[in-house]
Amino acid sequence: MGTTLRCRPGHPGSRILSAGTYRPRAEVGNETVAALIDSSDEWIRRRSGIASRRHAGPDEDLVTMAAAAASKALAGAGVGPHDVSAVLVATMTHRGRSTTVAPLVAETLGAAGAAAMDLGAACAGFPYALATADALIRGGAAGTVVLIGAERMTDVVDPRDRGTAFLFGDGAGAVVVGPAETCGIGPVVWGADGAKSEMLRYDETGTLRMQGPEVFRWATSIVPEVARRALDEAGLTASDLAAFVPHQANLRITTAAARALGLGPHVRVATDVVTNGNTGAASIPQALAALPGVKGPALLVGFGAGLAYAAQVVDL
Known part of the structure; x- marks a missing residue:
């Protein structure tokens, strides 16, 4: 039975x-x-x-x-x-x-x-x-x-x-x-590329080492791609966004991604990296806290060692 x-x-x-x-x-x-x-x-x-x-x-x-x-x-x-x-x-x-x-x-x-x-x-x-x-x-x-x-x-x-x-x-x-009662966190789009993990890793002493130019090229490629996929999964377009909050790794990466996504002037682009640097896993929530009063859909994108990446749209 x-x-x-x-x-x-x-x-x-x-x-x-x-x-x-x-x-x-x-x-x-x-x-x-x-x-x-x-x-x-x-x-x-x-x-x-x-x-x-x-x-x-x-x-x-x-x-x-x-x-x-x-x-x-x-x-x-x-x-x-x-x-x-x-x-x-x-x-x-x-x-x-x-x-x-x-x-x-x-x-x-x-x-x-x-x-x-x-x-x-x-x-x-x-x-x-x-x-x-x-x-x-x-x-x-x-x-x-x-x-x-x-x-x-x-x-x-x-x-x-x-x-x-x-x-x-x-x-x-x-x-x-x-x-x-309704969806305030959209479907996650995530993945990893372990074959490239040597580009950003700890050495034998536990110190972080990075192949900067290679990581930059990877990030400027993967961020717009995974961002578009997250928008599609959420049923939105870039014009629907109120904010874009990527991992605060480098202002050049953020700027390149915003340009590739065709974000309009109405979209608040997080630039917390200017005065806070790259704070790893803390960077996105810190950037969110630095955007008081912003309401509506925000596109979040994280990327880094592993090489791992993930994105989702949230309603602020």
């Missing part, structure tokens, strides 16, 4: 309720970075569009930054820690003694009973984790999810490496995702 499993009731959709960010206290201008790599402010701006970035201090570890960003997002959503079903942390720079960051963040927030896990998809980590949060809520496995991107890139970057030192910064960004 067969048995029928009982399934949890889910929700028809989910949506981002709020966003929060934590930016370390120390702002580091190009002159400081340039002195270590035989470069200049003009060279760095021309190569990346970056004017400054934040470097975390000894007391600004991943857990501290992640919890601070998440606390702001929870306050913005009007959600208490006891109402959180799951805590997801996207990061590629965890070097602590604990195997994962998320349980420590959940404990710090006062959401100790929530499910907690890290997701490692490098700079594509936020859209990967957002797709996971959406699936958890729609499938009934979670009610409210706190999703955080947190990085201390200065822990893994050689300050004298001319190819990486000027690009990266530290920080955390978070969103609260909750159930909705």
